[in-house]
Amino acid sequence: MASQPGESGLSIRDVGMVYRRGEQVTTALVGCSLEIPEGNWASLIGASGCGKSTLLRILADIVRPTSGTALVGGVTPAEARAARTFALVSQQSTMLPWRKILANVELGLEVAGVDKVERKRRAEEAIELVGLKGFEQAFPSELSGGMRQRAAIARALTLKPRFLLMDEPFGALDEITREKLNFELLRILKETSATLLLVTHSISEAIILSDTVAVMSPRPGRISHVVDIGFGHERTGAMRDDPQFGAYESELRHALHGPAGAPRPMATPSPSHALA
Ligand SMILES: Nc1ncnc2c1ncn2[C@@H]1O[C@H](COP(=O)(O)OP(=O)(O)OP(=O)(O)O)[C@@H](O)[C@H]1O
Numbered sequence: 001m002a003s004q005p006g007e008s009g010l011s012i013r014d015v016g017m018v019y020r021r022g023e024q025v026t027t028a029l030v031g032c033s034l035e036i037p038e039g040n041w042a043s044l045i046g047a048s049g050c051g052k053s054t055l056l057r058i059l060a061d062i063v064r065p066t067s068g069t070a071l072v073g074g075v076t077p078a079e080a081r082a083a084r085t086f087a088l089v090s091q092q093s094t095m096l097p098w099r100k101i102l103a104n105v106e107l108g109l110e111v112a113g114v115d116k117v118e119r120k121r122r123a124e125e126a127i128e129l130v131g132l133k134g135f136e137q138a139f140p141s142e143l144s145g146g147m148r149q150r151a152a153i154a155r156a157l158t159l160k161p162r163f164l165l166m167d168e169p170f171g172a173l174d175e176i177t178r179e180k181l182n183f184e185l186l187r188i189l190k191e192t193s194a195t196l197l198l199v200t201h202s203i204s205e206a207i208i209l210s211d212t213v214a215v216m217s218p219r220p221g222r223i224s225h226v227v228d229i230g231f232g233h234e235r236t237g238a239m240r241d242d243p244q245f246g247a248y249e250s251e252l253r254h255a256l257h258g259p260a261g262a263p264r265p266m267a268t269p270s271p272s273h274a275l276a
Contacts, residue, residue: 007074010036010059010163010197015068017054027220028054032068034214034223038162041189041196043206043213045256051221052199053167059197060088060165072163084112086163087156091171095140095148102127102136105155112159126154129188146170146177153185157192164189166198170205179237182208186235203252207245208235215255225255 017029028051036042044052057063058070061077072080080086087108095104105123114122127133130150140148149169156164170178182205189196200206206213207229215225229248231239239245 009038009040009073009195010034010042011069011071011074012055012059013069013071015055015058015065015070017051017058017063018066029065030220030222032216032221032223034226036195036197036212038073038195039193040211041198041209043198043200043210044216045200045203045206045213045252046216046221047218047256048201050216050218052216055216055221056088056165056167056197056199059163060086062088080163084159085161086165087159087161088165088167089149089152089156089169090167091169095151097140100137100139101132101143101151104140105151105158108155109158122158123154126157127151129157129191130154131184144177146173146181149173149181150184153188157188160192162195164194164196166196168199168201171201178202178205179208183235183237185209186233190233203249203256204240204245206252207248208239213248213252215252225252227251227255 012032012034015029015032017027019026019028032051032055034042044055046052054063058065059072059077061081070077073083073085075083095101096107099107102120102123105127106119109119109122124136127136130153132147132150132154135143135147135151140151143151149172153169170181173181186209188194196209198206198209200209210229213227213229214223215227216222217224227248230244231242
């Protein structure tokens with residue numbers, strides 16, 4: 001069951017981000033707030049450059065916000081990184097070309113100092129979970145793009161992260177492979193009970209994979225609209241035929257393509273999806 005927002009989930013409170021590079025100052029985020037209770041699945045959607053990746057990178061301790069607070073499981077992103085409670089999967093997740101899939105998937109465990117036997121056991125378990133059994137001894141170049149992304153997800157899962165931070169993980173894949181992987185990810189999320197924060201450009205992917213879809217306004221990004229997706233966690237491809245799916249699509253499309261910069265009405269947050 002979901003716990004109190006902020007205590008053990010992902011918490012973004014009044015976060016602002018200003019990038020400075022020489023003379024150039026870019027205000028990427030202003031007053032962003034979002035609470036994702038542990039065990040929930042959430043997506044960030046918004047126009048290109050609105051700051052989605054920045055928000056994810058703040059949670060992943062890659063960049064520090066210039067104002068506000070970000071918490072991962074109730075601790076700072078730096079503490080969460082040290083405790084290895086989250087894993088990041090991105091569109092460009094790279095496999096080392098000279099290592100076979102098993103060795104690539106073992107990489108995170110190797111860095112964490114896990115012994116060889118346990119490493120192999122956990123990597124094989126993750127490979128099976130993502131449906132790549134039989135490809136342990138293949139090189140990345142021998143796999144399709146979709147299979148390489150599955151391997152990247154397997155590598156992320158070996159450390160049994162409580163939080164999966166995913167930045168356009170299926171962005172480079174064709175529509176059919178992408179949808180197949182969406183439903184495989186749903187199965188994995190249920191099996192692992194991980195909390196998901198996904199950055200995507202696809203409205204339908206956001207609906208399929210989320211309890212909560214947060215829409216960001218164009219730069220400087222802020223969270224302008226939150227839609228709760230009431231499909232529960234038992235989801236199949238049939239959800240796309242549900243009239244409610246179309247209603248969510250239409251609501252999100254309106255939220256995304258409203259007048260630039262104009263504040264959008266907030267969806268009434270449910271107790272489990274409170275928007276600070
Ligand atoms: N390291 C950086 N240094 C300077 N500016 C940056 C940096 N990273 C991002 N930005 C700027 O911050 C803004 C938000 O970028 P970000 O990548 O977070 O957006 P995004 O919504 O993820 O975009 P996209 O959907 O195109 O991937 C952009 O204007 C971008 O140019």
